[in-house]
Amino acid sequence: MTDRLALLIAKRQPLSGHRPWTRVVVDDTTWIAIGRELGSGGGDLISLWADVEAVHVALRPPGEAPCVASIAVKDGGFPSIGRHHPPAIRLERAVRDLYGHMPVGLADRRPWLDHGAWGIAAPLGARTPAPARDPAAYEFLPVTGEGLHEIPVGPVHAGIIEPGHFRFTANGETVARLEERLGYVHKGIDALTTDVEIEQAARVVARVSGDSTVAYSLAFAHAVEEALRIEPPPRAKILRGVMAELERIANHLGDIGAICNDASFALIHAYCGIFRERVLAAADRAFGHRLMMDKIVPGGCEETGPGAARGIMLMLEEIEPQFAEVVRVYDATPSLQDRTCTTGIVGRELVTRWAAGGYIGRASGRDFDTRRNHAYGPYADAKFDVPVLTAGDVDARVWIRIREIEQSIRLIKAWLADLPAGRNIVAVPKQIGRLEGVAMTEAFRGDIFVWLRILDGRVARCHVRDPSWFQWPLLEAAIEGNIVADFPLCNKSFNCSYSGHDI
């Protein structure tokens, strides 16, 4: 069964000018067969997106290289993959909202990103005028039973967080069902990256999810470089890796602190906040921006400030032993673990089916890390471990982050000890014709996917897929049977991106 998916693709002639994965055009029968194969566990869904005239699916057959299959839109629709493979459902609802292509056979007919406020329907398709709808008019799935009550939360939340709506149905204090409604921060990333200069698209993609700006810029740069067949200089590769790992450390520190804070353990939160600040300050001194936004560009990266490597090394030397001490406190505080252990469990079956990346997958036994499984840039020759746990609870997601911080520190130290000299950027040539590139990078929360088409030197179309697409649905599963009061804890341990998902 394992290679049936690969066989379906191998029968087709790959399109030229699509790199590095193959892209094939398939008919209805093969498309449906792909959906069925995915649904029966025959491979991972990487993404599903659309064009004006076609719908594409990126997938990974087990043990094989990933690939892209495309189908022409016929009579305004395409056969639904979501009806066979649930992880595709929200992506197909988004395709319908943005392009107007109907996923034929998909039972869920509710809009997803379209809240009825744009004034038009299918903004990337027919752009037909549409009357405004009441933003609150949305049919949540019915929950029936004795003693149930609903708790609506959001879109504006209590903390300094992004907006989204959570509809809890609780029985007393126990959550019977959580249903999410997202799309509030939809900014039209697809439209903003259609028919624009490469530099402009790069700036937009760097802001799909601000906390993962480095990973997004890196994925975008790789996709452009693949399409145009250019290679960044060795120095740029290493500096990109340093930025990506600094971003991972900073975010994981923030998350660990925030999770402990939600379990009323402010001490760890305070220390992690200080460490995070040290990392961002070092990034600022080295690269001229605390979040390192726009520092990675197609062709290479910006040059570092003077003494950058030494500054980062000193910072790591300073926080490493102190962080170890904080980890010991976490490990030796039963009252804290009382909150995190066995809370918000996600089973291995779900993370495998959803191909959930990052700490969510790895805390539940899914041994996948783009840096190792599809090694790119500086990771091809790097030595690092990918921590994997099986408990699948909040505690496991904390430990994955702790172990990853340790590995990231190790990676940065090894790279900076041997930083290549020379150029840090090559020119991006203007090429005539249609070229397509695809790339995946491992952001702190999981794998980011970028696909783009370059037409005569401009970005004709670009699709980005945040790891959150396959993590948000699992949060609904994680909270089931937990008490309402533990939701903040579960939510922080997931830390899904609203902006990255709402595109």
Added chain:
Amino acid sequence: MRTLLLRSLISRAVTVDAPTPDSAALAEVGKALETRARKLFGRSITIREVDAGSCNGCELEIHALNNAVYDVERFGIRFVASPRHADVLLVTGPVSHNMKVALERTYAATPDPKWVVAVGDCACGCGVFEGRYAVVGGGVTTVVPVDLHIKGCPPRPIDLLKGLLALLDKATRR
């Protein structure tokens, strides 16, 4: 944990020194306040943050204001959970159409007198998300009246602090 606590007895404070209020921000706030009824809050000012379509970069830096290094509470600035408890709305993002109603309702739920601070290039109407179907266009000021703009992508915590101190300075001066 004992080592951590003992060390705190002898180590120096991690907080940064207070910045001087930004003069440009001061001027803008001053102008806004002249044209409105002034009510003094006393020293403390409360803030409700509203993300109206940001990429979450601004949120990260606003969050940093509460960490031990910037510790914004020492200046009498406090973040609150409800707009009903807030004097100031700190709004980020270009205002997506999908967040417009929520922003208007949050503004309406904030008691008078109130101030609105637009944080970041997007909120100021000059971000990368301008010009397409999904955002209102022109930034926060298109939807609710804005008293102070803090630019940056995202603005650094120290810039946020400067802007907020300017607001506080003006709000509490007779």
